[in-house]
Amino acid sequence: MAADIKPEDMRSWGIVGAGGAGFPTEVKARSQAEMVIVNAAECEPLLHKDKELLKACSDDMFSGLRIMMKLTGAKKGAIGIKEKYSDVIDLLNNKKDKDIDLCLLGDFYPAGDEFVLVYLVTGKVIPPGGLPINVGCVVNNVETLVNLGRKRVVTHKYLTVAGAVKNPVTLCVPLGISFGECIEKAGGATVDNPAALVGGVMMGTFTDDFNAPVTKTTGGLIVLPRDHNLIRRYTMKLEHRNRIGRSACDQCSFCTELCPRYLLGHPIQPHIAMRALGFSSADPAMVVGTLFCCECNLCTLWSCPEDLDPRQACINSKAQVREAGVKWNPREVKPHPLANERRTPVKRLIKRLNLSGFANKGPLQDCIIDTTRVVIPLKQHFGVPAEPTVKTGDHVKAGDVIATVPEGKLGANIHASIDGKIAAINSAIVIEK
Numbered sequence: 001m002a003a004d005i006k007p008e009d010m011r012s013w014g015i016v017g018a019g020g021a022g023f024p025t026e027v028k029a030r031s032q033a034e035m036v037i038v039n040a041a042e043c044e045p046l047l048h049k050d051k052e053l054l055k056a057c058s059d060d061m062f063s064g065l066r067i068m069m070k071l072t073g074a075k076k077g078a079i080g081i082k083e084k085y086s087d088v089i090d091l092l093n094n095k096k097d098k099d100i101d102l103c104l105l106g107d108f109y110p111a112g113d114e115f116v117l118v119y120l121v122t123g124k125v126i127p128p129g130g131l132p133i134n135v136g137c138v139v140n141n142v143e144t145l146v147n148l149g150r151k152r153v154v155t156h157k158y159l160t161v162a163g164a165v166k167n168p169v170t171l172c173v174p175l176g177i178s179f180g181e182c183i184e185k186a187g188g189a190t191v192d193n194p195a196a197l198v199g200g201v202m203m204g205t206f207t208d209d210f211n212a213p214v215t216k217t218t219g220g221l222i223v224l225p226r227d228h229n230l231i232r233r234y235t236m237k238l239e240h241r242n243r244i245g246r247s248a249c250d251q252c253s254f255c256t257e258l259c260p261r262y263l264l265g266h267p268i269q270p271h272i273a274m275r276a277l278g279f280s281s282a283d284p285a286m287v288v289g290t291l292f293c294c295e296c297n298l299c300t301l302w303s304c305p306e307d308l309d310p311r312q313a314c315i316n317s318k319a320q321v322r323e324a325g326v327k328w329n330p331r332e333v334k335p336h337p338l339a340n341e342r343r344t345p346v347k348r349l350i351k352r353l354n355l356s357g358f359a360n361k362g363p364l365q366d367c368i369i370d371t372t373r374v375v376i377p378l379k380q381h382f383g384v385p386a387e388p389t390v391k392t393g394d395h396v397k398a399g400d401v402i403a404t405v406p407e408g409k410l411g412a413n414i415h416a417s418i419d420g421k422i423a424a425i426n427s428a429i430v431i432e433k
């Protein structure tokens with residue numbers, strides 16, 4: 001029953017946002033909202049986890065949504081989903097109640113950006129630097145609600161493994177399993193010298209450490225050959241990017257004109273951050289709008305005709321603005337009149353990123369993956385690291401609490417994901433069977 005669940009249960013079950021920064025779900029559940037929005041927009045190229053989860057676990061998702069609506073007092077629920085997923089939409093339509101709407105979205109990037117999604121669902125713009133709750137909304141992604149709807153501790157993670165692998169797939173794996181094992185479960189890499197982008201090709205992070213563990217926020221692994229243009233761009237040295245940016249930017253401002261946050265009326269203008277690269281000491285006030293860059297990477301990987309890196313220029317400027325303590329003067333913002341026309345279709349993005357050669361699918365494997373060793377980081381959520389409640393040599397069962405967050409601090413408990421013995425404790429807890 002939704003009424004029986006309390007926000008503190010989410011903390012003890014270890015429920016945090018199953019993507020992004022892993023924001024503790026408990027905090028969202030304590031707010032008062034008009035609408036709870038399910039973020040099923042999944043717009044990162046080649047990722048299919050949310051669609052697959054909705055197909056397989058929609059009852060759990062609806063149960064989680066009901067809990068959030070009950071706790072936040074929201075009278076309405078909405079599911080933002082790509083219009084192209086007609087089979088999933090039929091399924092959801094058959095199961096949903098009248099107070100939950102489906103909001104059908106175009107297939108563009110970044111439809112899953114919270115600010116863009118809230119605007120598409122409600123027509124309201126979250127103010128720069130604000131949160132969905134500022135316009136009466138709470139947004140949760142699909143897997144977070146599935147975890148909540150199951151009303152139990154979080155021990156496993158769903159992720160899509162795609163790109164240069166034999167069988168692109170969505171897996172359910174124990175937290176702490178290695179990337180390498182996940183890639184093996186996808187049939188193995190199809191290239192000799194693979195690297196990977198963790199979380200997606202647009203907003204992910206580069207890795208070639210396949211011993212690294214899956215955490216509560218790992219939404220996908222896109223395996224690519226080492227000489228792929230995306231790997232080259234993710235690994236380019238910062239000084240090199242800045243030097244090229246200084247000399248080659250012609251201030252055409254395409255990066256700004258197509259920026260999804262600029263199109264919402266936010267004061268972000270990446271071409272100004274690029275201009276600032278040319279000054280030895282730019283006035284932070286000139287680039288204060290970079291505070292509102294969501295780092296979606298569209299300007300760098302799609303908009304710029306010169307292959308420059310305006311996103312990095314924004315990240316640099318953001319740090320300078322914060323250090324200087326410069327604040328943006330709040331004012332009312334309005335979406336750009338062409339906001340709806342200037343969308344970036346995912347199909348064309350895939351082509352532009354040189355990903356067309358990889359299968360764009362990730363069916364859910366219908367068995368839960370097992371392993372003999374997991375490495376479970378103490379910090380895999382927004383907030384403070386969890387503190388171990390076990391010691392080396394202890395025997396644990398899957399689901400046992402192994403680390404907790406001190407009372408009054410932001411975070412969530414961490415649980416054993418397999419049965420076994422605690423083999424080591426450092427910044428992570430290692431469990432071996």
Ligand code: SF4
Nearest residue numbers: 249251252253255304
């Ligand atoms: S799109 Fe590229 S060249 Fe044009 S202003 Fe932006 S960074 Fe400079």
Ligand code: SF4
Nearest residue numbers: 259293294296297299
């Ligand atoms: S990364 Fe670029 S396109 Fe995305 S919000 Fe920042 S400035 Fe805009």
